Amino acid sequence: MTNEEKQSLIDLANEARRRAYVPYSKYPVGAALRTKSGRLYTGVNVENAAYPQTMCAERIAIFKAVSEGETEFEIIAVVTNNGGSPCGGCRQVMAEFGLDTIVLMANGRGELVNESTVNDLLPGAFTPKHLTV
Ligand code: THU
Numbered sequence: 001m002t003n004e005e006k007q008s009l010i011d012l013a014n015e016a017r018r019r020a021y022v023p024y025s026k027y028p029v030g031a032a033l034r035t036k037s038g039r040l041y042t043g044v045n046v047e048n049a050a051y052p053q054t055m056c057a058e059r060i061a062i063f064k065a066v067s068e069g070e071t072e073f074e075i076i077a078v079v080t081n082n083g084g085s086p087c088g089g090c091r092q093v094m095a096e097f098g099l100d101t102i103v104l105m106a107n108g109r110g111e112l113v114n115e116s117t118v119n120d121l122l123p124g125a126f127t128p129k130h131l132t133v
Helices: 003-017 057-067 088-096
Strands: 030-035 040-044 073-079 102-106 112-117
Touching: 003 030, 003 040, 003 057, 003 073, 003 102, 003 112, 030 057, 040 057, 057 073, 057 088
Parallel strands: 073 102
Antiparallel strands: 030 040, 030 073, 102 112
């Protein structure tokens, strides 16, 4: 994937971020996921007055893709105000679908702050292969 393609994925996540529903944390997160087939899915964090029912942007993007039949991911961009990295729960959900998925972390100006893989973000991940007997 070219730098231009990475930047457009970051820009897509940042545009989605405007739709984050964050009345409590005021910390909008946007995600944009590209599948190996080239499809794009965005997600935003959606908070709830019952705080634990909040859902992260990354998981919404991934669940949208899976619910449309897409389970092979190439890359996901995550945009926050300060370039924050995906939470542990989101790393685990990413790991379910492949440790080689690239993860881009960008700030609110759309600048790439960090690039990694799911494997590097979650070493020793518990994956579907651990459930095979
Ligand atoms: N959040 C995400 O959307 N993704 C992450 O990986 C980290 C946290 C959201 C959850 C909550 O709405 C807000 O950021 C503050 O934790």
